[in-house]
Amino acid sequence: MINNHPNTQLLTDYATGGLSMAPLISITTHLQFCDQCREAVSGLNILGGELLADCDEAELSDDLLAQTLAMLDAPMAPSAGVEVANEAPKSSLCPDLANQLPKYLHKFLNHQELEWRSLSSTLSVAAISVGEADYELALHRIDAGGKAPVHDHKGTELTVVLKGSFSDEDGIYREGDFLMREPGDIHRPSATQDQACICLSVLSAPIKLTGIKQVLNPFMRFNPS
Amino acid sequence: MVTHIKTKAKMNKPSGPDWNALLVKVGSHQDKAAFGALFSHFGPLLKGFLLKGGGVEPEQAEELVQETMIKVWRKAPSYAPTQAAASTWMYTIARNTRIDWLRKHAKKNHQTDELVAEDLFDENEESSPFTALIQTRNASNIKEHLNSLPQEQLQVLTLMYFQGKSGQEVADELAIPLGTVKSRVRLALQKLKLKLSPEGEEQVVYAS
Numbered sequence: 001m002i003n004n005h006p007n008t009q010l011l012t013d014y015a016t017g018g019l020s021m022a023p024l025i026s027i028t029t030h031l032q033f034c035d036q037c038r039e040a041v042s043g044l045n046i047l048g049g050e051l052l053a054d055c056d057e058a059e060l061s062d063d064l065l066a067q068t069l070a071m072l073d074a075p076m077a078p079s080a081g082v083e084v085a086n087e088a089p090k091s092s093l094c095p096d097l098a099n100q101l102p103k104y105l106h107k108f109l110n111h112q113e114l115e116w117r118s119l120s121s122t123l124s125v126a127a128i129s130v131g132e133a134d135y136e137l138a139l140h141r142i143d144a145g146g147k148a149p150v151h152d153h154k155g156t157e158l159t160v161v162l163k164g165s166f167s168d169e170d171g172i173y174r175e176g177d178f179l180m181r182e183p184g185d186i187h188r189p190s191a192t193q194d195q196a197c198i199c200l201s202v203l204s205a206p207i208k209l210t211g212i213k214q215v216l217n218p219f220m221r222f223n224p225s
Numbered sequence: 226m227v228t229h230i231k232t233k234a235k236m237n238k239p240s241g242p243d244w245n246a247l248l249v250k251v252g253s254h255q256d257k258a259a260f261g262a263l264f265s266h267f268g269p270l271l272k273g274f275l276l277k278g279g280g281v282e283p284e285q286a287e288e289l290v291q292e293t294m295i296k297v298w299r300k301a302p303s304y305a306p307t308q309a310a311a312s313t314w315m316y317t318i319a320r321n322t323r324i325d326w327l328r329k330h331a332k333k334n335h336q337t338d339e340l341v342a343e344d345l346f347d348e349n350e351e352s353s354p355f356t357a358l359i360q361t362r363n364a365s366n367i368k369e370h371l372n373s374l375p376q377e378q379l380q381v382l383t384l385m386y387f388q389g390k391s392g393q394e395v396a397d398e399l400a401i402p403l404g405t406v407k408s409r410v411r412l413a414l415q416k417l418k419l420k421l422s423p424e425g426e427e428q429v430v431y432a433s
Contacts, residue, residue, distance in 0.1 A: 005424035008414065009392045009407045017320040017342075018391030021328075024345050031347045036423045038347070043363045043419040048320065049313030050367045051386050057269035058276050061287060065264050068291050069257060072298050107344055130340055178424075 002034050004177040006158075011037060015044035022135035022202045025108065026158045026178070029200055032102040033160075033176025100163045100198060114139070122146020122191075136203045142166055142191035152186040155204035164197035166190060241266070244311035252301030264294055267315050274319065278387035285326075293322045296343075310364060321346065323389060359420075366418040378413035381406055 006014070006027055013019050014027045031038050097114075098106060114126040122143040130137055139162075142148055158180055165174040168187040173179060181187065191197040242262065250259040268290050275286040296318050304314055321342035328342075374382070384395045392410065396403040414421055 005422050007407075007424045008411055008422040009403075011422050012385060012410050012414075013391040016385040016391075017324045017389040018385060018394065021340065021345060024342075028345060028347045036420075039359060040420045040422055041347070043359060044414075045317055046310070046313050046360065046363045047367055047382075047414075047417065047419060048316035048386055049310055050364060050371065051382075052267075052270055052274050052316045052319070053312040054371070055270050055273040055277065058272040058283075058286070060268050060272060060290065064268065064287055064291060065261060068264065068294055069261070071291070071295055072257070072260070104347070108340070 002036075002174070002176040002178075003171075004173060004179055005034065005037055006030060006178050006180070008040070010180070011040050012044055015041050015048065020135055021130045021132045022137040023158055025105075025130065025137060026160050026200060026202045028104060029102060029160045029162070030176065030178040032104050034178075097198075102162065105162075105200070116141070120146075120149060123148045134204065138201055138203075140199045140201055142189065142197045142199075144191055144195050145193045146196075147188060147190040150186065150188040152184060154183055156183065157181040157204075158202040160200045162198045162200055164195045165192045166197040166199070167192065245306040248297075248301055248304050248311045248314070249306060251298060252304050260294075260298060263297070263311070267311075268294065271315070271319055274387060275323070277383075278323075278389065280388065289319075289322055289326055292326075293319045296322060308360075310360065313360075317346070320389070327389070363417075363419060370417050374413055374416055378409045378416070381409045382413055385410070 010019075010023075010027060014024065019027065031041065098109070101109070108128055108130065112129060114128075116124045116126045118124045123146060124141050126139045126141075128137045128139065140148075140159075144164075158178070159173075160179075161173050161175050161177045163175060165172060166189045167173065168189045170187070172192070244263060244266065247256075247259040247263050250256040251263065271290045271293055272283075272286045275281055275289055276283065281289065293315070297315065300318065304311075309317075324342040371379075380399075381395055384390050384398065385392070390398065392406045393403055396406045399406075411421060
């Protein structure tokens with residue numbers, strides 16, 4: 001049972017195309033786990049369809065249909081999205097990890113070397129590049145029983161639990177749970193004892209460590225290449 | 226190759242042909258006549274939709290209409306009328322096409338990635354266990370209540386859907402707090418009897 005979901009505004013931003021790539025990916029990842037949010041998004045898309053059907057028509061150039069028909073038989077550009085998903089997984093994503101992540105994420109991860117960096121004895125991070133400068137997307141792994149440093153947020157942090165579970169002062173979060181931390185929230189996540197916890201996280205600004213030497217700060221920044 | 230539409234498009238609604246069935250024909254038979262009919266109907270709507278959003282010239286809007294319809298042609302084999310009405314399906318393709326177009330034209334992002342919006346959205350977006358049911362119920366609820374939404378709620382939805390603005394961007398543009406935008410969106414969705422996120426906020430009673 002998933003107890004933590006994106007709020008209605010985020011789901012609406014998602015369905016209307018208002019989100020940047022990284023937050024968009026975090027919502028889609030949550031949807032892989034959550035039928036309830038999928039149902040909400042489905043309704044929001046229907047609203048989009050109704051707004052489209054209800055729109056004032058704008059006349060098209062006379063030859064647009066003919067031009068378009070002529071283009072239909074052209075071979076598909078290799079970059080067309082449809083095919084990306086079907087590519088055989090490359091070796092860079094080790095099968096051990098791949099098995100633990102939703103299939104949806106494979107298409108981003110297959111395209112890059114995941115480089116895990118240790119932030120502490122129990123916490124490591126691997127940046128995922130989606131070619132976007134204003135957000136940082138990353139996988140976080142907290143070892144079983146491990147703790148992340150206490151930190152607060154200058155920007156908004158979105159987290160989806162992919163595997164295992166973790167807890168903080170406010171509760172326990174399990175696979176599929178979606179969390180939004182607002183600027184000013186301070187928390188210290190720790191994994192449950194039985195297994196490591198893997199999360200997908202999106203940061204809109206670097207987080208600030210609290211009560212820990214500032215020197216750690218640069219390590220917390222994941223620089224999308 | 227052009228094949229004949231054997232029977233006349235089914236008139237299951239007073240409003241016109243059965244677009245879902247035409248879309249199925251495009252997918253199963255590469256039926257160019259059916260595609261032409263869809264193009265003639267949805268093309269002007271798509272252009273109107275894009276122009277209402279602003280930020281694009283009429284020629285660019287036509288480029289986007291063309292790009293959207295070409296994707297419709299290519300993706301039609303995966304279209305399932307039990308999962309989505311043609312208009313809903315077209316909407317999601319048009320939305321994704323516009324996202325990619327805007328990204329391509331934005332200077333602030335790197336140009337190195339080959340990710341397209343279609344890869345980022347949920348492939349099974351439309352297939353919740355309740356799809357067929359909510360599809361019909363939602364569509365008729367929306368039709369019934371859309372025109373009676375208060376102006377301020379309609380304005381927020383319009384900015385979001387037609388311009389692809391996020392709640393925060395709408396708040397900035399209207400110079401109102403984000404919280405106000407959020408509550409207008411929630412109130413509007415409740416009036417349209419759409420499901421809200423299960424997260425925190427007060428839930429609507431799901432009257433059928």
